Amino acid sequence: MKRSLLILLVVCLATLGGYAQKSPVDEADMSIGNVPRTGQRVSVQLDNKRVEAAWLKQLNDKFGSKVKNNKGVVTMDGVIIEEIAPTPIRVISKVDATPTGTTVWWSIDLGNAYLAKDKTPVQWKSAEKYLKDFARMMYREDLVSQIAEAERALVASQNNHMAVIEKANTIKKDIEKNKARKIEIQQMLAANAAELQQFNNLIDLNLKEQEAARGDIVNMRVALEAVKDRMNKIE
Numbered sequence: 001m002k003r004s005l006l007i008l009l010v011v012c013l014a015t016l017g018g019y020a021q022k023s024p025v026d027e028a029d030m031s032i033g034n035v036p037r038t039g040q041r042v043s044v045q046l047d048n049k050r051v052e053a054a055w056l057k058q059l060n061d062k063f064g065s066k067v068k069n070n071k072g073v074v075t076m077d078g079v080i081i082e083e084i085a086p087t088p089i090r091v092i093s094k095v096d097a098t099p100t101g102t103t104v105w106w107s108i109d110l111g112n113a114y115l116a117k118d119k120t121p122v123q124w125k126s127a128e129k130y131l132k133d134f135a136r137m138m139y140r141e142d143l144v145s146q147i148a149e150a151e152r153a154l155v156a157s158q159n160n161h162m163a164v165i166e167k168a169n170t171i172k173k174d175i176e177k178n179k180a181r182k183i184e185i186q187q188m189l190a191a192n193a194a195e196l197q198q199f200n201n202l203i204d205l206n207l208k209e210q211e212a213a214r215g216d217i218v219n220m221r222v223a224l225e226a227v228k229d230r231m232n233k234i235e
Contacts (some may be wrong), residue, residue, distance in 0.1 A: 021188055023135035025128045027117045030105055032073055032092055037090075038116055039107035040124070042131035046138055048097035055095055084126045085110055104131060134157060 008057050028041040044051050052072075059067045059074065068075045072095070078088040090109035095102060108115035110123060 023132050025131050028105060037092065037107040038103050038114060040115060040127055041103050041105040042135050043101060043103050044135045044138055045101035048102045050081055051102040051104065051138060052095040058134065060109050087111055130168060136175065197221055
């Protein structure tokens with residue numbers, strides 16, 4: 001079981017290493033309300049609903065009531081993201097499912113320009129790091145979840161192992177009880193055989209007593225006949 005857990009953890013760590021190389025951020029256009037917008041997109045190889053919930057939570061925890069979610073399109077007006085710009089900005093974001101996971105896209109109005117790789121390279125790098133940090137956080141949480149699941153599986157396996165051992169101990173106890181019962185039955189059979197022999201001996205003795213009683217009857221009849229004969233001879 002420990003070996004299986006070790007293998008699972010190694011797989012998790014290897015997966016995490018793969019994740020670190022699979023969080024690309026690229027420039028991508030998206031039409032929001034029939035208006036084409038240039039933005040930034042990060043790919044995360046995790047479940048869409050889970051990533052979207054985490055992204056919305058992160059934004060809500062930081063910006064609260066300024067976060068507006070309209071059918072999956074998130075807008076934030078006049079927010080300050082220190083990691084990107086020291087002045088208020090406008091953000092439009094959307095999370096989409098892909099065949100390999102999820103993409104988190106956003107378009108940022110910096111006030112004097114829109115975030116673009118060539119036009120605003122400094123802010124682009126900062127925003128890129130923000131998205132990558134989010135992706136890394138998701139992967140770490142996923143790994144923590146996998147480790148917790150592996151630990152639960154280990155505990156379940158250990159409990160099952162202990163249950164199997166306890167079952168074996170119960171079977172051994174039943175075997176000992178069976179042996180003791182066998183000895184008890186053998187002793188009872190021996191006592192029964194002795195009792196039967198005693199009954200047979202009593203029957204033999206009774207037959208002898210019956211034979212003796214029949215002899216007494218014969219003797220008494222002979223004596224009775226002799227007395228009668230003597231009585232008949234009295235004149």
